[in-house]
Amino acid sequence: MNTEHLAESAIKLLDLDDVARIERIRSPRWIGYPKAKEILTKLDELLTYPKSHRMPNLLIVGDTNNGKTMLIQRFCNQHPADDNPNGDGVHVPVLYIQAPPVPDEGRFYNAILELLFAPYKPNDRVDKKQLQVIKLLRYVGLKMLVIDEIHHVLAGNLNKQRAFLNVLKFLGNELQVPIVAVGTRDAFRALQTDPQLANRFEPAMLPRWEMGTDFLRLLVSFERMLPLRKASNLHSPELANRLFSMSEGYIGELAQLLTKAAVLAVESKEERINENVLDKVSWVSPTDRKRQVDRAM
């Protein structure tokens, strides 16, 4: 059997039975691509940035389903927290947290304390919780605060938005750690409302993919990771174009689509993704999905 189209790790999976292979296909995987690597390098630089009263921050902007969270979780997994039972406290170099659904300072602190498994009073006064948060984050040696879904800030009136952004500024100043915010374009606009924050957050874009060499490379990377017995040649012009139009250039959509197709390829004993398999995948492109709902309304 020719396995040149596969990476080492995928070759090992070929011996598994179909059920196990499908399970592996469906589990999330990380595909490195230039833009992502660039941002990861930036994050690493921020992590080792010397403490100063004015820390640089990063805002990762990308459309929905375009690999923001995957990217940031990849980074967080490289810097895991350590319980450190023999030391004086847990080590948390990077704290990954989702912004609360509404810009609410108290809920934000609760989420942080919850993540640290700290005993805390959910209904305590906000200023006390703030003190506790700052004390503990210092104690655990925080080096970077990562806030995902930062566009949740928009779910409140302007005053609330402003107040919440001030909290972020305060935390960054107080702890002297870089803050990495992740969100959609709307988040970018939200941060622009505060000039002080706007010039502190350097935006890093994760744009939609365009049909080009990079996209073809991405397809090759995907193919190397999917444990199929035959080569699919995803980067061949017909397939590549088709995949691009089906996923509309969102990496998340592409991953979903290829997962579905690969599962089908295993089930149908086809063992490769070709036009035939793609015809059979029940797939609605993101734009059509929106339209479907519109039609139904």
Next chain:
Amino acid sequence: MTEMHLWPAHPHPYRGELLSSWLVRLAHANGLKVQTFCRLSFGNEFQVWNRDIDRLAPAWLLDTMSKKTGTPLSRVESATLHIYKGKLFEHEKASGQLPWILPLQIYHRKRMGFGLQFCPQCLAEDTEPYFRLAWRVAPFTFCPTHQCMLHDQCPRCSQGVAFHRIELGHPELNSTNPLCICWSCGYDLRDSERAPVHNWSSHAFQSWAKALRLVENGAPINSRFDYSKLSVLHQMTKLVLSDGIRGRLAEFIATETGQPKPKKLPGRFPVESYRLPERHQAVGFAWWLLGRWPSRVKRAWHAKSLRFNWLLRDYAEAPVWYRTFAKNIRTAFLEISHQ
């Protein structure tokens, strides 16, 4: 809570630290007040501060503290007075006076007694001030390291030490004080006077300081020190403070050493209930009496300041060497009375 997660801040106990002191430090490190921290960590149905946790050390408390700080259970246990079992006292009991252990006299969450002493110099030298197990021990009236007298109350407001009450009544307080701040008046106990120990008998004070150093180090077994000596010392202190023949034993020692008699409390009180200055004198007298064993006790008996039958009175756990001596005195007495 199926999985036990460590507290984010979990400093480990210092050398010879009291469980209660460690618990308060833990609460502060986690950015909470003591009462809040305990309520959240142990639940409302488990009250921590209305009991002497250093002496009773309830299992639920030790267990949680061990699991939540990643400290072996044996290490947590050695932060309780349990480590003195078989050395300062024979058996642990849930209530009543333990020999050589100062009572806190707990009334709800108050401490009516003065059962926790401190050495201001030790506190001042700590990077983070903490309270030691040894400071709950009755004969530990001076610091063997700094040769200064301990205190058992705040020099400014005369209240006993109760560091678990530091934040009470300060709702606006948002930074936690170190443990060495008086809960009642805010005085920094590290500023207390270092009164040098008045060493009126070098031999007695040498043996005394040696015993205290052992107590400070958790009373190790392999120290070639005979802990039964401390048990006899307890009996001697009892005799020094007793009313027998109008307190003639204390009188005898006072005359022999030129030291003032310890002021007695009206009625019969165990030595552990005496305040520090009187206790210091009484224990000092007892050490003197133990010196040049057994010649001084014999002298006291010859001087009719001590009755032979007191030696073993209420003293079931007397060590063999002491019991033999007491029997010899008895025989000698019987011979004399025979003649």
